[in-house]
Amino acid sequence: MLALGAVAGGAGAAAVLLPKGTTAPVTAGAAPAPVTPTGAGGAAAAGHVGHSVPSGFAVPGGPAIRPAVTPFTVPMPLAKELRPVASTSTADRYELTVKPADVEILPGLKTPMWTYGGSFMGPVIRARTGRATEVSFRNDLALATNVHLHGAHVDAANDGYPMELIEPGGSRTYRYPNKQQGALLWYHAHSHGTDPEHVYRGQHGFYIVDDPAEAGLNLPCGAFDVPIMLRDALFDAAGNFVFGGNPADRNVALVNGKPQPYFQVAARKYRFRIVNTATERVFRLSLAGAKITQIGTDGGLLPAPVDKAELKFSSGERVDVVIDFSQVKFGSSIVLTDATFGPMLRFDVVRRATDTSKVPARLRPLEVLPAATVTRDVAIATDFSQGGPIPVGVINGKPFDHNRIDMTVKRGSTELWNISNADGAYGFTHNFHIHLVQFQVISRNGGPPAPEDAGLKDTVLLPPGDVVQVKAQFTGYLGKYVYHCHFLEHGAIGMMGQMEIVD
Ligand SMILES: [Cu+2]
Numbered sequence: 001m002l003a004l005g006a007v008a009g010g011a012g013a014a015a016v017l018l019p020k021g022t023t024a025p026v027t028a029g030a031a032p033a034p035v036t037p038t039g040a041g042g043a044a045a046a047g048h049v050g051h052s053v054p055s056g057f058a059v060p061g062g063p064a065i066r067p068a069v070t071p072f073t074v075p076m077p078l079a080k081e082l083r084p085v086a087s088t089s090t091a092d093r094y095e096l097t098v099k100p101a102d103v104e105i106l107p108g109l110k111t112p113m114w115t116y117g118g119s120f121m122g123p124v125i126r127a128r129t130g131r132a133t134e135v136s137f138r139n140d141l142a143l144a145t146n147v148h149l150h151g152a153h154v155d156a157a158n159d160g161y162p163m164e165l166i167e168p169g170g171s172r173t174y175r176y177p178n179k180q181q182g183a184l185l186w187y188h189a190h191s192h193g194t195d196p197e198h199v200y201r202g203q204h205g206f207y208i209v210d211d212p213a214e215a216g217l218n219l220p221c222g223a224f225d226v227p228i229m230l231r232d233a234l235f236d237a238a239g240n241f242v243f244g245g246n247p248a249d250r251n252v253a254l255v256n257g258k259p260q261p262y263f264q265v266a267a268r269k270y271r272f273r274i275v276n277t278a279t280e281r282v283f284r285l286s287l288a289g290a291k292i293t294q295i296g297t298d299g300g301l302l303p304a305p306v307d308k309a310e311l312k313f314s315s316g317e318r319v320d321v322v323i324d325f326s327q328v329k330f331g332s333s334i335v336l337t338d339a340t341f342g343p344m345l346r347f348d349v350v351r352r353a354t355d356t357s358k359v360p361a362r363l364r365p366l367e368v369l370p371a372a373t374v375t376r377d378v379a380i381a382t383d384f385s386q387g388g389p390i391p392v393g394v395i396n397g398k399p400f401d402h403n404r405i406d407m408t409v410k411r412g413s414t415e416l417w418n419i420s421n422a423d424g425a426y427g428f429t430h431n432f433h434i435h436l437v438q439f440q441v442i443s444r445n446g447g448p449p450a451p452e453d454a455g456l457k458d459t460v461l462l463p464p465g466d467v468v469q470v471k472a473q474f475t476g477y478l479g480k481y482v483y484h485c486h487f488l489e490h491g492a493i494g495m496m497g498q499m500e501i502v503d
Pocket residue numbers: 429430431485486487490491495
């Protein structure tokens with residue numbers, strides 16, 4: 001009832017699914033009218049093509065610009081930690097208000113945003129393995145929203161199901177048991193059809209599960225354990241976000257909410273937990289040839305550290321890395337660069353420091369899962385056959401319908417899913433996120449997993465034509481959970497399905 005109308009706005013929305021530099025899908029069939037992404041100007045020409053849900057405030061949405069940013073003139077902000085309003089022997093309780101706020105992102109300009117707690121970035125919620133968290137969200141926006149804790153192993157009632165919304169003026173408390181290993185999770189809006197705009201306008205925050213079982217590893221901690229949030233944005237001349245059009249046109253990368261900041265570091269090891277909160281983006285980060293050691297991914301630590309020349313991760317995915325700035329000449333700088341955006345973040349090595357932290361050769365073994373008893377094929381595709389200005393996103397041929405159960409999964413069972421990007425002919429990239437579980441990638445295109453597939457994953461990248469086999473055990477909870485492309489504009493046009501976990 002809502003998916004397409006809610007997101008459709010015209011030609012610009014179709015551009016969401018056109019590969020960059022392509023004028024139209026290349027396969028036969030009833031293709032839509034061609035729309036050519038032409039960079040920021042093209043997005044401006046498409047105008048404000050967001051969905052028709054009323055905004056929480058007036059969003060002028062003038063023509064998009066490429067703002068003049070002088071690189072490395074502002075410090076990278078650090079997310080503030082949210083303090084509990086109450087604590088018991090077993091749980092911490094937090095309160096957060098979802099509300100509009102004007103935030104300075106570009107120097108001297110105010111960007112109206114939809115925030116957690118009035119700031120951007122929102123606060124980091126720091127949880128602990130085995131200790132429950134309750135977060136009460138009050139909705140002070142003028143439109144309904146909800147909250148999903150991405151990567152959490154949580155019962156269905158607290159998973160932020162896409163049809164269960166918090167109405168304006170309402171509130172809802174989500175309970176998270178945190179019965180999972182240490183990891184960077186993140187909370188964000190997950191209202192079906194409207195979450196691309198909610199997340200784009202600022203509804204995303206860090207949630208770190210600290211795990212006492214990992215304390216003995218002596219990884220960098222405290223001030224040397226820094227969460228970083230990467231995303232993109234498109235602005236008009238007044239500093240407003242421009243929403244709609246082709247997400248590939250968003251021409252400003254934000255690092256903890258700022259374009260091209262610097263970060264002053266000591267000549268020692270730092271742990272950076274990085275999440276891609278862009279609604280539709282693949283980041284490919286490198287560090288001028290210097291060593292980046294990956295220690296973890298979506299669901300927690302890897303079995304062993306891996307040195308990486310490039311970190312490749314798509315919307316929703318996390319990479320947990322250690323960078324040793326003693327490898328950089330003291331008093332100099334090194335720049336973290338993205339393959340698309342170029343320079344993103346400059347590290348300035350300005351202090352000496354003793355460093356007793358380590359990156360042990362063994363981190364955390366992967367659990368050996370039982371043999372799978374069920375194998376399923378899950379094909380993600382874009383269906384242009386239905387006409388209209390935008391295509392329909394489908395999984396196994398069907399767009400999301402919350403009244404339909406697409407799979408029934410027996411609780412406790414282990415399954416293999418062959419997840420394919422069936423849009424190879426169009427050149428569309430997707431990814432795939434499964435709620436409730438952390439999975440292991442068994443193979444990619446019949447061969448070994450790619451480097452970025454290692455460890456416990458909840459979201460996996462699917463380049464055009466790729467087939468990824470993942471294995472998961474569905475423990476713990478019953479009820480309905482969704483799985484979907486985490487390019488949120490794709491999920492919003494239907495690229496989502498749901499499973500019901502049963503006994
Ligand atoms: Cu997709």
